[in-house]
Amino acid sequence: MGFDYSKISDLCIKCGKCIPECTIHRINKDEVTSPRGFLDLLNAVNNNEIELDKTTKDIFESCFLCTNCVDVCPNSLHTDFAIENIRRDIADKFGLAWYKRAFFYLLRHRWAFDLVAKFGYMFQTCGFKIEEEKNAMRSRFSLPLIKKDRLLPSMKRVPFLKKYPQYIKADKPDKKVAIFIGCLANYNYVEVGDSLVEILKILNIDIFIPKKQMCCAAPAYFTGDFKTVDKLAKYNLEYFNEFIDDVDAILVPEATCSAMLKVDYEHYLQEYAPQYLPLHQKIKSKIFGATEWLYANTNLLELLTKQERSVTYHDPCHFRKVQGIYKQPRAFLQQAYNFKEMSDPNVCCGFGGITMQTEKFHLAQKAGAIKAEMIDQTQAEFVSAECSACRIQITQSLNEFNSSAIFKHPLELIYQALKNEN
Ligand code: SF4
Ligand code: SF4
Secondary structure (H helix, E strand, C coil), rough: CCCCHHHHHHHCCCCCCCCHHHHHHHHHCHHHHHHHHHHHHHHHCCCCCCCHHHHHHHHHCCCCCCHHHHHHHHCCHHHHHHHHHHHHHHHHHHHHHHHHHHHHHHHHHHHHHHHHHHHHHHHHHHHHHHHHHHHHHHHHCCCCCCCHCCCCCCCCCCCCCCCCCCCCCCCCCEEEEEEEHHHHHHHHCHHHHHHHHHHHHCCCEECCCCCCCCCCHHHHHHHHHHHHHCCCCCCCCHHHHHHHHHHHHHHHHHHHHHHHHHHHHHHHHHHCCCHHHHHHHHHHEEEEHHHHHHHCCCCCHHHHHCCCCCEEEECHHHHHHCCCCCCHHHHHHHHHHCCCCCCCCCCCCCCHHHHHHHHHHHHHHHHHHHHHHHHHHHCCEEEECCCHHHHHHHHHHHHCCCCEEEEECCHHHHHHHHHHHH
């Protein structure tokens, strides 16, 4: 049986509070591409007044799933959940593009993703050679150079999950944590996990790296591939259950992954697999964003002293709006750096998921330009956000804006500050 969209759309009182906050409406000022418009259209599809065709598909795929609308709605209507469900119907009706199917296959099969990452690492060295040649040419014509740390994420030679042993024991620790790393930090931004491991070692905390963890399934969820979500969510919950009683927390240095594990799994399970809800209840109380847990449970803040460098912080939608996490990463960065708040750190960076980054990249670019300008205006040396999806999008947007700000994860900056002090 299909999802009953009227459960959400009938509760919309048409107040319009969500409209000025909506990421897609900000760059495409049409009522149709607004939360209220999406809900109206969903109602029409639900009542068979409008067909789910290529035009409606195009409209529903323009939502960034930023949850700004949920945050301001007086009824807390989960327009995001309704859109995720209609994308499932879209995927069922139209099928998924071959590259999405291939990518989700990798998410479901770690061995295949490891293999592709290995080949990716080998072949990208050719890519860098081309970039270097491009830069040589640009320098001849006095054009701004493409900075290496602003290029799209490169694969690392050894993924995080293969780099470290399963247990990293501390000397008489009073805490033990597991790390859920997320695919981007596993294969691309390995320095995020490296920094977390080093910080935990300094804090004398026992580390457990669950080697059989799988993708949280967020990319598939936002694209409507619920079969992949079903498989990965059930797998991860059963696997976490094997060790959850032995650890104080599962630290997730990624806003999207932690939101998926903690909040989106619950929405999904309530609708499609309620028998897994008790297991999820047990596990979700131990899932934390990395800075969230470090702030509440350690003396890390006291170990930091001011560095000469400046930083601004972007609030990932899946942290601030979905989980209420925004003070903790700021507290560390304010303690260790010259902190410069941007004009509206809560505005979505415009990543928007796989469809947005591929088929609707012009929309991601428009939303990204707003964020890049905001970051650039602070004149901060670094921009930070506890999210690798934001990192891809912000890095790309800064590159297009020709800004000199460089992206660093808060954990990288915290570890950098700790290293400088020692
Ligand atoms: S999730 Fe974001 S882009 Fe989508 S309707 Fe809500 S505010 Fe607009
Ligand atoms: S804020 Fe909520 S109730 Fe008001 S128009 Fe938007 S979705 Fe409807």
